Every structure is written in C-alpha cells, then in structure tokens.
Amino acid sequence: MDFLSENRLSEGAMQAPESMMNSEGPGDPLLSAVLTLPETLRQPMYLYYFENFNTLEIAEVLQIEPENVRNRMSRARKKLKMMLGKKLGTIRDGREKARKAAHPFP
Template sequence: MDFLSVDRVSEDAVQAPPESVMKSEDQDETLLSAVLTLPETLRQPMYLYYFEHFNTLEIAEVLQIEPENVRNRMSRARKKLKMMLGKKLEAIRDGRERSRATLKSSS
C-alpha cells in the first residue's frame, strides 16, 4: 500500500502545523521532496514522523511492524536523506526539535 505517492500527497496535507512555524516553508518543501524520492518502506515512516507528527509507536501500529523496525527504517532513511541534502538536513532536523520544545513549553 503506497499511501504516500507523490500523486496522493496534496498541498493541504503537507502544510506546516502552527507549532512548526519556526521551520521555513522552503525547508518543508525540500524535506518533502527528498522524502518522496525514498523507497516506500523508508518513505512511509519518515512522512508520518515529520509531517504527521506520529511517534515511533504510532508509526509501528499504522504500518503493522515492530517499533524497532520503524527506528531502523528511519535511521536508514536519514542516512539517505543526509547524502541527498547534506547540511540542509541538519537544519531541518533542528527545526523539528525546536518546534517540539515550543509545544512542550506552551502546554
């Protein structure tokens, strides 16, 4: 099941939620473009994590795999993304961490 094909991901589906305002739209688009080029098994957990804000346990449940497999797939995907994006990936990852800190402090 490829529910993350380029054809099925609408612009509305990838709009940054309010808590990730700190990330620029350019970074979102760059990351989304790169994630969508990954093989399906790597693309799905990365999309769910970065764009739907699922945690690894939720992703494991959705994909019906073990949480350890989710972590392994995400690790492999990050390595591929790092080769594709280089230093841009670090800025993107940092942006997500900042948005989470903002969420925690506002709760």
C-alpha cells in the first residue's frame, strides 16, 4: 500500500519550517516547537501528531525502518520537553516556591 499515491499528505506536510510559518504563522506553541526541530526529527513528529499517520505509514513515507521512526520520535519528544519546559519555566518556578513556602525546613 503506497500512502504517497493516495495523496494522504497535506500540502505542507513535508515543507521546510520557514515556509510553513510564513504561510500561516502557527499559533499553536507545540506546532511552532515541532517546526523548529531538525528535519529528521520534525518529519515523523509532524506526520504522527498533525497528519495522523501511524509509525508504519511514516516509515513507508520516509523510506526508513519503523524502529528508526520510533527512535526519532523519542529523541524529538525529549527535545520538545526541553524546549517547552523553558517556556513553561514560570509555572515550574511557581510550584517550587509554593513547595518551599509549605515546607520551609529542608
């Protein structure tokens, strides 16, 4: 089954991040973060989360092994957690301050 021949990919699915951001300017922070990933990590994440492909379909589209898709997605998730964690740092800081206030002694 060839997923490319079924036109299952949206128009912008494999575009460079710059062209996708300039076309509409994504308002979703997760999408913005995904689009800044290196291409090898961005493609499987975009296809999985925004185009609803499964790992086998992504492997076929990218012409790589399904295990490589899973590895790339795992690495991408780690990078996204680091990226989005920085943006959400104020929330974490607030929780830490609240814990310290509740338990002032170490």
